[in-house]
Amino acid sequence: xxxxxxxxxxxxxxxxxxxxxxxxxxxxxxxxxxxxxxxxxxxxxxxxxxxxxxxxxxxxxxxxxxxxxxxxxxxxxxxxxxxxxxxxxxxxxxxxxxxxxxxxxxxxxxxxxxxxxxxxxxxxxxxxxxxxxxxxxxxxxxxxxxxxxxxxxxxxxxxxxxxxxxxxxxxxxxxxxxxxxxxxxxxxxxxxxxxxxxxxxxxxxxxxxxxxxxxxxxxxxxxxxxxxxxxxxxxxxxxxxxxxxxxxxxxxxxxxxxxxxxxxxxxxxxxxxxxxxxxxxxxxxxxxxxxxxxxxxxxxxxxxxxxxxxxxxxxxxxxxxxxxxxxxxxxxxxxxxxxxxxxxxxxxxxxxxxxxxxxxxxxxxxxxxxxxxxxxxxxxxxxxxxxxxxxxxxxxxxxxxxxxxxxxxxxxxxxxxxxxxxxxxxxxxxxxxxxxxxxxxxxxxxxxxxxxxxxxx
Amino acid sequence: xxxxxxxxxxxxxxxxxxxxxxxxxxxxxxxxxxxxxxxxxxxxxxxxxxxxxxxxxxxxxxxxxxxxxxxxxxxxxxxxxxxxxxxxxxxxxxxxxxxxxxxxxxxxxxxxxxxxxxxxxxxxxxxxxxxxxxxxxxxxxxxxxxxxxxxxxxxxxxxxxxxxxxxxxxxxxxxxxxxxxxxxxxxxxxxxxxxxxxxxxxxxxxxxxxxxxxxxxxxxxxxxxxxxxxxxxxxxxxxxxxxxxxxxxxxxxxxxxxxxxxxxxxxxxxxxxxxxxxxxxxxxxxxxxxxxxxxxxxxxxxxxxxxxxxxxxxxxxxxxxxxxxxxxxxxxxxxxxxxxxxxxxxxxxxxxxxxxxxxxxxxxxxxxxxxxxxxxxxxxxxxxxxxxxxxxxxxxxxxxxxxxxxxxxxxxxxxxxxxxxxxxxxxxxxxxxxxxxxxxxxxxxxxxxxxxxxxxx
Numbered sequence: 001x002x003x004x005x006x007x008x009x010x011x012x013x014x015x016x017x018x019x020x021x022x023x024x025x026x027x028x029x030x031x032x033x034x035x036x037x038x039x040x041x042x043x044x045x046x047x048x049x050x051x052x053x054x055x056x057x058x059x060x061x062x063x064x065x066x067x068x069x070x071x072x073x074x075x076x077x078x079x080x081x082x083x084x085x086x087x088x089x090x091x092x093x094x095x096x097x098x099x100x101x102x103x104x105x106x107x108x109x110x111x112x113x114x115x116x117x118x119x120x121x122x123x124x125x126x127x128x129x130x131x132x133x134x135x136x137x138x139x140x141x142x143x144x145x146x147x148x149x150x151x152x153x154x155x156x157x158x159x160x161x162x163x164x165x166x167x168x169x170x171x172x173x174x175x176x177x178x179x180x181x182x183x184x185x186x187x188x189x190x191x192x193x194x195x196x197x198x199x200x201x202x203x204x205x206x207x208x209x210x211x212x213x214x215x216x217x218x219x220x221x222x223x224x225x226x227x228x229x230x231x232x233x234x235x236x237x238x239x240x241x242x243x244x245x246x247x248x249x250x251x252x253x254x255x256x257x258x259x260x261x262x263x264x265x266x267x268x269x270x271x272x273x274x275x276x277x278x279x280x281x282x283x284x285x286x287x288x289x290x291x292x293x294x295x296x297x298x299x300x301x302x303x304x305x306x307x308x309x310x311x312x313x314x315x316x317x318x319x320x321x322x323x324x325x326x327x328x329x330x331x332x333x334x335x336x337x338x339x340x341x342x343x344x345x346x347x348x349x350x351x352x353x354x355x356x357x358x359x360x361x362x363x364x365x366x367x368x369x370x371x372x373x374x375x376x377x378x379x380x381x382x383x384x385x386x387x388x389x390x391x392x393x394x395x396x397x398x399x400x401x402x403x404x405x406x407x408x409x410x411x412x413x414x415x416x417x418x419x420x421x422x423x424x425x426x427x428x429x430x431x432x433x434x435x436x437x438x439x440x441x442x443x444x445x446x447x448x449x450x451x452x453x454x455x456x457x
Numbered sequence: 458x459x460x461x462x463x464x465x466x467x468x469x470x471x472x473x474x475x476x477x478x479x480x481x482x483x484x485x486x487x488x489x490x491x492x493x494x495x496x497x498x499x500x501x502x503x504x505x506x507x508x509x510x511x512x513x514x515x516x517x518x519x520x521x522x523x524x525x526x527x528x529x530x531x532x533x534x535x536x537x538x539x540x541x542x543x544x545x546x547x548x549x550x551x552x553x554x555x556x557x558x559x560x561x562x563x564x565x566x567x568x569x570x571x572x573x574x575x576x577x578x579x580x581x582x583x584x585x586x587x588x589x590x591x592x593x594x595x596x597x598x599x600x601x602x603x604x605x606x607x608x609x610x611x612x613x614x615x616x617x618x619x620x621x622x623x624x625x626x627x628x629x630x631x632x633x634x635x636x637x638x639x640x641x642x643x644x645x646x647x648x649x650x651x652x653x654x655x656x657x658x659x660x661x662x663x664x665x666x667x668x669x670x671x672x673x674x675x676x677x678x679x680x681x682x683x684x685x686x687x688x689x690x691x692x693x694x695x696x697x698x699x700x701x702x703x704x705x706x707x708x709x710x711x712x713x714x715x716x717x718x719x720x721x722x723x724x725x726x727x728x729x730x731x732x733x734x735x736x737x738x739x740x741x742x743x744x745x746x747x748x749x750x751x752x753x754x755x756x757x758x759x760x761x762x763x764x765x766x767x768x769x770x771x772x773x774x775x776x777x778x779x780x781x782x783x784x785x786x787x788x789x790x791x792x793x794x795x796x797x798x799x800x801x802x803x804x805x806x807x808x809x810x811x812x813x814x815x816x817x818x819x820x821x822x823x824x825x826x827x828x829x830x831x832x833x834x835x836x837x838x839x840x841x842x843x844x845x846x847x848x849x850x851x852x853x854x855x856x857x858x859x860x861x862x863x864x865x866x867x868x869x870x871x872x873x874x875x876x877x878x879x880x881x882x883x884x885x886x887x888x889x890x891x892x893x894x895x896x897x898x899x900x901x902x903x904x905x906x907x908x909x910x911x912x913x914x
Contacts, residue, residue, distance in 0.1 A: 215827050216851070233851075252851045256826035260848060263829070295816030295862070332811070336820065354789070355812050359752030363793065369713035370672050372720070390912035391717060394673070394690075394709045399912070405752070455847035455856070 010205055010269045017274045018165045021172050023068040030119045031061050031071045034126055038075050038117060041099040042130075046077075049098070051091050053079045053132075058153040060191050063160050065167040067175075073117070073128040076150055078135040081143065092132020100130070108311065109145045139240035151240040156195045169204040170194045172274050177261050178452060182249035184314040185341075189254070193246050196222065196236055208262040214255075281447030282456070288438050290454065296336055297356040299408060300440050301415065303432035305347035306423035313342065316421030321349050323418040324411070332358050333407045339453055343445035347427065350453065356407040366396030408434055467662055467726045474731045475622045478629050480525040487576045488518050488528045491583055495532050495574060498556040499587075503534075506555070508548050510536045510589075515610040517648050520617050522624040524632075530574070530585040533607055535592040538600065549589020557587070565768070566602045596697035608697040613652045626661040627651045629731050634718050635909060636711040641771040642798075644708035646715070653679065653693055653703060665719040671712075738904030739913070745895050747911065753793055754813040756865060757897050758872065760889035762804035763880035770799065773878030778806050780875040781868070789815050790864045796910050800902035804884065807910065813864040823853030865891055 023031070035057045042055035059074030060066040077095060079088045089111050096113035097103060103115035112131040118124065134143045139151040160167065171194055174180035179188030189197075200222050201207040219226070219235045226237030228245050233255035238244040265273050282290075291298050301324070306313065317340035325335050334355040341348060366382070367374035369391055382389065382398045389398045404410035411434045420428060440446075480488070492514045499512035516531030517523040534552060536545050546568050553570035554560060560572035569588040575581065591600045596608035617624065628651050631637035636645030646654075657679050658664040676683070676692045683694030690712035691704040722730050739747075748755050758781070763770065774797035782792050791812040798805060823839070824831035826848055839846065839855045846855045861867035868891045877885060897903075 213829060216825075253848050256848045256851050260826050260832070260853075263832070294818040294856070296818055334812075336816075336818070354816055354818075355791075359793075359811055361751040361753055361793070361811075368673075369717050372670060375717070375720070391710050391713045394713050396717075397912075399751070455854075 006266075006269065010266075013269050013271050013274075014169055014204065016271060017169060017172060021067045021168050021274075022165060023064075023066065023071070027068060027071070028064065030124065031066075031073065031126070034117055034119050034128075035061055035073050035075065037120075038073070038099065038128060038130075042075065042077060042095060045095055045098050049091075049095065051095055052083075053077050053091070053095065056150060056153070058149050062153055063156050063167075063195065064164045065160065065171070065191065065195060067168055067171055071126060073126050074149075075128060075130050076146070077130065077132045078150065079132060081134050081136055083134070085143070088132050088134065096130035096132070100128075103130075106309065108309070112146075139238070140243065142241075148238075148241060148244075152192050152238075155239050156192070156199075159199050160195055163198050163202070166198045166202075166204045166207075167195055169274075170198060170207065173204070173261070173265070174258065176274055176276055177257050179250075179254040179257050184311045187249055187251035187254050189250060189258070190246070193236060193250075196220075196239070196246060200236075205266075208266055211259055211262040212266060214259050216252075216255075280451060282451045282454075283447060284438075284440075284442040287440075287442070287447075287450055291437050294352075297353045297407070298437055298440065299351045299353060299356070299411065300435045301349040301351075301411060301432055302346055302435060303348070303427050304430060305342050305345055306427040308423050310342070313347065313423065314340070316424040317341075317347060317349065320418065320420045320424050323420065324349060324415065325351065327414060327418050328353070328407055328410065331404050331407070331410055332362070332402070333410070337453070339449075341445075341449050343449065344443055346443060347424070350449075351407075352453075353407055358402060358405050360402055360405060361399045362402040364398050364400045365392075366398065368394050369396060370394070408436055463723075463726065467723075470726050470728050470731075471626055471661065473728060474626060474629060478524045478625050478731075479622060480521075480523065480528070484525060484528070485521065487581065488523075488530065488583070491574055491576050491585075492518055492530050492532065494577075495530065495556065495585060495587075499532065499534060499552060502552055502555050506548075506552065508552055509540075510534050510548070510552065513607060513610070515606050519610055520613050520652065521621045522617065522628070522648065522652060524625060524628060528583060530583050531606075532585060532587050533603070534587065534589045535607065536589060538591050538593055540591070542600070545589050545591065553587035553589070557585075560587075563766070565766070569603075596695070597700065599698075605695075605698060609649050609695075612696050613649070613656075616656050617652055620655050620659070623655045623659075623661045623664075624652055626731075627655060627664065630661070630718070630722070631715065633731055633733055634714050636707075636714050639706035641768045643711070644706055645711045646707060647703070650693060650703045650707075653677075653696070662723075665723055668716055668719040669723060671716050673709075673712075737908060739908045739911075740904060741895075741897075741899040744897075744899070744904075744907055748894050751809075754810045754864070755894055755897065756808045756810060756813070756868065757892045758806040758808075758868060758889055759803055759892060760805070760884050761887060762799050762802055763884040765880050767799070770804065770880065771797070773881040774798075774804060774806065777875065777877045777881050780877065781806060781872065782808065784871060784875050785810070785864055785867065788861050788864070788867050789819070789859070790867070794910070796906075798902075798906050800906065801900055803900060804881070807906075808864075809910075810864055815859060815862050817859055817862060818856045819859040821855050821857045822849075823855065825851050826853060827851070865893055 039055040039057060046053045055075050055077050058076050059072070061071050061073050077092050079092065093105065093111060093113060100113060100115035103113050106112055106114045112129055115128045115130055117126050117128050131146055133146045133149065136142055136147050139148045142148055171180055171191065174189050179186055181188050182190035197207050198204065200220055201210055216233055217231065217235065221237040223239045225242045227243045228235060228237055230245055232245055232248055233252045234247040234250045235245050236247040238246045261273065321338050321340045325338050328335055328351065333353055336352045336354040338349065338351045366378040369375055375396065378396055389396060391397070415428060415432065496512040496514060503510045512532050512534050515533050516529070518528050518530050534549050536549065550562065550568060550570060557570060557572035560570050563569055563571045569586055572585045572587055574583050574585050588603055590603045590606065593599055593604050596605045599605055628637055628648065631646050636643055638645050639647035654664050655661065657677055658667055673690055674688065674692065678694040680696045682699045684700045685692060685694055685702050687702055689702055689705055690709045691707045692702045693704040695701040695703045718730065778795050778797045782795050785792055785808065790810055793809045793811040795806065795808045823835040826832055832853065835853055846853060848854065872885065872889065
């Protein structure tokens with residue numbers, strides 16, 4: 001009885017969410033029209049320019065698995081394998097640019113054009129990626145990482161029909177946990193991975209039921225032909241390339257967050273699981289109150305975000321985080337937690353400190369007493385002893401004056417001595433602020449960031 | 458030239474010190490008279506009581522190596538080997554008591570009588586140990602640890618003549634470093650060890666010259682017959698028992714303190730090396746000022762010293778120190794240094810803290826998320842989460858309220874939960890105080906203790 005009631009409740013919530021996030025007929029028609037227009041234009045231009053290439057629509061807009069209002073159109077421009085990499089790049093980008101009014105040239109593992117197109121009425125603007133790739137015989141024979149995408153597209157298109165809404169539920173569910181997307185910032189679940197998981201378990205709820213029992217190294221192999229040998233928290237064999245793990249980017253914590261959320265939702269189904277964090281962001285007053293209650297010191301290192309893609313920026317921010325954390329702790333203070341992010345045009349590191357002020361005195365350990373020469377050098381250097389000297393475990397120990405008794409001072413003076421990564425280092429060279437507690441300004445996105453940081457639901 | 462001048466200076470200082478610490482003719486005569494009187498009385502009583510035993514004088518008073526005003530008379534009552542241990546104890550103690558007016562029965566590794574005797578004029582009181590032992594054929598054939606002493610005495614008496622003043626210098630030098638005496642409190646150099654070192658190197662200064670180059674495991678074997686295999690900082694083979702290290706009680710730090718002091722004295726000879734710490738004790742005002750300067754918190758756990766000998770008490774105090782230190786650090790605070798001691802009728806532990814106050818928030822790590830059952834138990838226990846929950850490295854982590862945010866509070870409430878040793882535990886059960894900084898009363902001896910604790914010269 002109970003279970004039936006729960007099941008009905010889950011169905012009701014899912015229904016409601018789907019109604020909210022599913023693109024309506026009008027949106028779908030508009031997106032399709034824009035994609036088709038772009039493809040037609042590209043093919044036409046190719047023929048005009050004598051380029052042997054054709055365009056195809058891929059990604060969520062090709063599969064009807066985008067969330068309402070978030071359609072990103074992906075169009076791949078396919079070149080024969082005989083073309084050289086340089087020619088592909090040159091001609092592909094030229095072709096893409098020839099049909100775009102407003103665009104940026106971008107570079108991930110390969111170059112592509114990120115362009116902006118309007119629908120026929122000029123009301124809605126869409127972001128469009130125009131990506132040149134090779135038309136290889138099989139996904140495993142790829143010449144560049146993007147060559148797999150058309151195969152993924154084909155695989156999903158053939159199987160997803162009727163399951164689109166389940167994919168939408170999963171994407172929204174992951175998004176609200178902050179683990180949708182395989183990029184460095186999230187280290188979560190890609191759109192393609194979501195589609196495969198739904199194909200494997202047929203429904204969102206059925207996936208959750210399985211996920212709630214997942215173990216580390218969970219292996220999903222739809223076609224049963226996997227040869228992937230790596231060790232990852234989650235392994236989902238790529239149906240078009242059996243030696244590849246589609247979930248390789250899913251970090252241990254993203255994996256666990258999904259398991260945890262799956263259990264929570266099944267135990268207490270609630271529509272709030274599908275509500276974005278920004279809808280429940282923290283106010284500055286709440287933040288100041290919370291810090292007071294916790295009794296910690298919250299220190300932020302804030303600077304202009306360098307102009308690089310997030311997949312380059314986030315690893316550098318994390319490197320900086322680790323390096324600064326280790327500097328703070330080398331100086332005797334205690335970091336309770338730390339994180340990094342970007343918001344608006346700012347990038348920042350955040351450190352919650354358990355100990356941020358220390359006494360003047362600091363232990364300095366010298367050589368073993370039995371090493372006569374080293375002992376004499378040490379003793380002449382530390383004479384007169386600022387506080388005192390003694391012998392502990394056969395070594396000289398002196399009390400010296402601590403260089404930094406305040407963690408904020410330390411950060412203000414020594415930040416640049418940390419290993420920071422190229423672009424972050426350059427950005428910090430241009431200037432940075434070290435702010436603490438109520439000094440921190442609540443710019444766009446910071447409320448959501450802190451809500452997540454403090455693990456509040 | 459320089460060296461000659463230094464050498465003359467050293468000679469001058471040593472001469473001066475010897476004049477001060479060497480017993481004069483009158484003192485020597487008095488002490489000898491008391492010892493001879495005791496021996497005569499013991500032998501007379503033994504014969505009266507039909508006990509087959511004879512008394513001999515041993516130790517520093519038998520060898521003229523006591524420091525003026527510090528004569529402790531040691532008299533051994535020697536029984537034939539044929540006597541049983543029980544008989545030795547019974548008859549030996551009865552004999553000792555029969556000649557003593559005021560005495561205590563004591564027990565180290567063996568029972569003995571600690572008595573008080575006056576000189577003929579009744580002016581000076583001497584402490585006398587009356588120790589029954591077996592007269593064994595060789596020191597290596599001992600039946601109890603004290604049976605070696607007569608052999609030590611014989612060995613030294615035969616060789617020390619003319620070197621007595623050098624022994625006095627060494628004893629005073631060690632005393633002023635706090636490392637004279639092999640007992641648990643000091644873990645330093647025994648009187649017998651001092652005599653052997655002087656016999657080996659012929660003079661105090663020559664010993665210092667060698668000591669300044671000592672390495673860990675330094676081995677001294679006067680008779681060249683050592684069979685001792687142990688690893689100690691200093692190994693001095695017992696001439697009367699080649700399998701024994703006379704310096705086994707010398708701790709690494711006592712060993713190093715001697716090496717360090719030897720170098721310092723040779724480099725800058727000064728009479729202050731022979732001045733006792735109590736002559737330069739710290740005042741309370743100096744203490745309060747120093748703590749302020751250091752910026753630390755000095756916490757003392759103070760209680761009535763239990764009525765046991767120091768060799769029993771000190772190991773217990775050190776055990777308590779380690780156990781309390783680990784409790785303090787388990788609770789997140791940082792101990793900079795710690796020590797224990799006794800003064801008057803009080804025993805105490807001292808902790809200098811680098812961190813003594815902490816924020817309310819504390820990290821509590823739960824089970825791995827993939828362990829479903831444990832996760833559910835954990836989540837139901839920590840719900841509602843006081844501060845927040847999150848996943849780190851695949852495990853649940855919650856912020857909980859720290860039980861103790863103040864180290865003094867912790868000590869006041871949780872001291873008894875530490876492993877303290879029998880007598881210390883009983884003493885603490887009767888009551889104790891936890892005092893910090895200026896709350897600490899400067900009872901007898903504390904000024905010298907803190908001078909040493911802070912490593913001030």
